[in-house]
Structures are given as structure tokens and as C-alpha cells.
Amino acid sequence: MSAKAPVARVASYAFGGHDGRALAEFYAAALGWEVTQEFPDENGVPVAFIVTDGTTIYTFYTARDFRAPNWPEDELPFHLDLMFDDVAAGEKRLLDLGATRPDHQPGGEHWTVLLDPSGQPFCISPATNWQW
Template sequence: MTENNAAATGAVKCAAFWGHDGKALADFYAAALGWKVTQTFGDTAAMISDGATTYVFYTAESFKAPNWPEDELVFHLDLAFADVEAAEQRLVELGATKPAHQPGGKHWTVLLDPSGQPFCISAAGNNG
């Protein structure tokens, strides 16, 4: 192994998500995070960013939300907020739903985004 591993070092440039309506999902997460929609791609996709992190959301006509918790998840987001109760209320107003199954106890809350995909919210600084 060489001392210069620059060629083997990478960075995540963007994460991509699929749902029933990519643009609506981008709007949801932009509002949830206080970010901006930075680019749209026709009627089927949109990108959001805070200037450092970027997510792109695509429409997939054959998208099927996982039947959580029965189905294993391939990927999900953990979002942190200073006021989790206020964030939960705001996210539900934006279109999230709260499933009955809540395995996080007092540590995190599971919500489903408008496409039915689970994501978690917790207090900023809470790693578990």
C-alpha cells in the first residue's frame, strides 16, 4: 500500500431516493430540513441541498413502500432536531404519518414519509 491513498479516498456526492412522486418527496424533505429545492428534472425528479449535502428524489411508477416493520429496510434517514416534539408535529403537518410500531422508546421516533418510507427523528446530539 502506498502512502498516498488519494485515489482510494472518496466522498458521498449525493444520495438518491425513489418514491411515487419524486418532486413531492423533494418538497417534503426540503421543508422538513429547512433546505431548498435546488434543481428539478422535468416532472419526475428534484434535488435538494443545504449547500453541503445533496439528495435527489426520483419518481418510480412501480415504487412500492416497504411493509415496515415486516420488510427489512434497504436504507433510511435519521434526522435530528432541537425540539423533537415540535418537529414531529410539523412533519405530520407536511404529510408524514406515525406508525404504531415505535421501537426507539425515548431515543427516537419512527415516521413514514409521504411515500411510505420509514425515517427516524431524534434529538440533536442523540446517537442512539
């Protein structure tokens, strides 16, 4: 009888930026979640922040050498896709929270690219795009 191979589960999705707290607060507000925990560096300064709805966890941390990608020239290793029932209202809320809208918009009517406060691209789209 062969033993089952260990299978991992995702504990958290982690994103670095120039200000982990600001990034955590932006995404917590955008998602309607809360910043629930913070973790200090070796000097006791909080540098990592947990945002959760109780089922999914995002960790946002301050990265000392962070540089936002020069998008669209730089390829992105990954990014977030957020969906809204009302995309226009969602975009307005995100812009009010500190996101910006770059000129380059490759998604046509399927998605809109925004930049979070650290300059990292993420996409927003109608919830109907994600019916599986």
C-alpha cells in the same frame, strides 16, 4: 512507489418514491432547504429533484414501480435519521407536512419512527442522541 488508490466522495443520497417532486418538497420543507434543480425523463417530464443546503445533496426521484416497504415486516436497506432540539415540535411540523406516525415504535424514548409521504420510514430523535 505505489500509486494511491482512487477514493470516492458521496455526491448525492438518492431516494425513490411514487412522486419524486412531492418527496423532494417534503424533505426540503422538513430540513429548511430548497429544491434547487429538476431533471426530466426522456419525454421531458421532470422526475428527479435536487434538495440541498449547499453542502449536502439529496436526490428524490419518481420510481415507476415504487412500493413502500411494509414496515416493520420488511427490512430497510437504509433510512434517514433526523435530529431536532425540540423533538415534539419537530414531529408536529413533520406531521403537518404530510408524514404519518405508525403504531409500531421500537425506539422507546431514543427515537420515533415516522413515514414520509411515500410511506418510507425515517426516524427523528433529540439532537443530544447524536453527540460524538
